[in-house]
Amino acid sequence: MRTVDLIQRKRNGEELSPEEIRWLVESYTRGEIPDYQMSAFLMAVYFQNMTDHEVGAMVDAMIDSGERIDLSSVSGPKVDKHSTGGVGDKTSLIAGPLAAAAGVKVPMLSGRALGHTGGTLDKLESIPGFRTNLSIEEFREVLDKVGFAVIGQSEKVAPADGKLYALRDATATVESPALIAASIMSKKLAVGLDGLVLDVKVGAGAFMKRQVEARRLAQMMVTIARRKDLRAQALITDMNQPLGRAIGNALEIMEVSQTLLGAGPEDLTQISLELAARMIFLGRITETLDEARDLATRLLVERMGYMKFKEMIAAQGGNPQVLDRFELLPNAPYSYEIVSPRSGYVAAIDAEEIGRASAMLGAGRNTKEDTVDPAVGVFLEVKVGARVEEGNVLCRIHYTNSEGLQEAIDRIEDAFRISTSEPEPRDLILEVVG
Numbered sequence: 332m333r334t335v336d337l338i339q340r341k342r343n344g345e346e347l348s349p350e351e352i353r354w355l356v357e358s359y360t361r362g363e364i365p366d367y368q369m370s371a372f373l374m375a376v377y378f379q380n381m382t383d384h385e386v387g388a389m390v391d392a393m394i395d396s397g398e399r400i401d402l403s404s405v406s407g408p409k410v411d412k413h414s415t416g417g418v419g420d421k422t423s424l425i426a427g428p429l430a431a432a433a434g435v436k437v438p439m440l441s442g443r444a445l446g447h448t449g450g451t452l453d454k455l456e457s458i459p460g461f462r463t464n465l466s467i468e469e470f471r472e473v474l475d476k477v478g479f480a481v482i483g484q485s486e487k488v489a490p491a492d493g494k495l496y497a498l499r500d501a502t503a504t505v506e507s508p509a510l511i512a513a514s515i516m517s518k519k520l521a522v523g524l525d526g527l528v529l530d531v532k533v534g535a536g537a538f539m540k541r542q543v544e545a546r547r548l549a550q551m552m553v554t555i556a557r558r559k560d561l562r563a564q565a566l567i568t569d570m571n572q573p574l575g576r577a578i579g580n581a582l583e584i585m586e587v588s589q590t591l592l593g594a595g596p597e598d599l600t601q602i603s604l605e606l607a608a609r610m611i612f613l614g615r616i617t618e619t620l621d622e623a624r625d626l627a628t629r630l631l632v633e634r635m636g637y638m639k640f641k642e643m644i645a646a647q648g649g650n651p652q653v654l655d656r657f658e659l660l661p662n663a664p665y666s667y668e669i670v671s672p673r674s675g676y677v678a679a680i681d682a683e684e685i686g687r688a689s690a691m692l693g694a695g696r697n698t699k700e701d702t703v704d705p706a707v708g709v710f711l712e713v714k715v716g717a718r719v720e721e722g723n724v725l726c727r728i729h730y731t732n733s734e735g736l737q738e739a740i741d742r743i744e745d746a747f748r749i750s751t752s753e754p755e756p757r758d759l760i761l762e763v764v765g
């Protein structure tokens with residue numbers, strides 16, 4: 332097989348066979364196909380899409396690029412949760428501990444910042460000492476003992492996703508439903524799960540801008556899961572404005588702590604509770620979804636998720652005190668206030684612009700070799716619907732150096748729309764698939 336022929340056929344809109352897809356994934360993972368050819372292939376997929384057969388073949392090849400994590404020795408139902416990517420989306424770190432506190436085992440295989448969206452692994456790594464590179468044995472031990480453990484894909488687990496994820500991020504090929512589905516499902520199916528809750532984001536700050544695309548992506552992933560006998564449900568949730576108020580790695584850990592203590596922003600709390608409830612229900616801890624919702628709410632009120640998250644941080648080498656003493660987290664030395672140019676209502680806060688600005692300050696990556704700055708980000712003082720007067724602070728930018736600062740300021744100023752009329756409230760949870 333010649334890579335250039337496969338690129339050409341995909342570029343021309345042809346369907347590739349499972350063997351051809353497998354050969355591409357295996358050869359690229361082994362380093363036998365250079366980045367420039369794989370980039371061209373990804374761009375062809377971006378424009379031409381993939382059939383369900385092709386996506387299925389890609390998922391299988393990506394899982395087989397590494398080891399599968401057998402969790403049969405860990406007792407209890409194993410349920411994971413994954414988001415397709417959002418801005419300020421830290422729900423995994425709230426829903427995961429709550430579900431674990433209810434008795435679900437949550438083996439989470441998470442990702443890093445991608446495009447303008449954040450990544451759970453980067454957020455966790457802002458905690459001093461926290462290790463996301465546990466061996467499979469250590470991962471199993473933390474899961475068994477604590478009920479919640481998070482690692483990333485690695486040389487051993489779904490290595491193809493690691494390489495492709497970084498390449499997509501650097502080649503503007505992230506927003507392809509087929510590539511997103513293959514990336515997520517290859518990680519999730521590499522782990523022996525009983526259930527999976529997917530949060531498919533839609534709107535300005537999501538990779539899927541329209542609900543019909545988000546629905547298609549949700550259906551694709553739920554179908555892939557069901558074919559492998561995995562119970563799966565997908566929520567389609569709004570990502571027009573950032574979720575919660577904090578955007579940026581350490582800032583988001585602080586907001587997770589506040590939310591697990593019951594003092595978090597309303598939107599973040601609502602979505603996290605619903606995701607936790609679905610995890611509890613899929614794990615068959617309760618008989619009905621309503622019982623699962625009641626249980627998740629009670630665990631939040633009783634701070635059981637907060638205790639569980641602390642336990643997990645300690646088990647993965649981090650300092651759990653960061654949840655009480657935010658000065659132990661990386662804090663940016665400088666801040667800059669964006670103020671409202673006029674009086675009125677906050678009609679929109681474009682999540683993609685805020686995510687891009689935050690990435691530009693160092694919270695995300697421009698090239699796949701970049702490291703992230705855990706301290707930087709944006710903190711929203713207002714959310715959509717708030718009444719503001721001219722000169723009121725809309726948000727604070729936390730930065731470490733002035734590189735990229737002016738462009739970030741311009742983007743953030745553009746992201747806010749102030750209008751004379753009060754905007755209609757929007758639903759947060761738009762649809763359930765599966």
Ligand code: URA
Pocket residue numbers: 414415416441442445510511512514515518
């Ligand atoms: N999350 C992933 O793991 N992969 C994607 O492509 C997008 C979100």
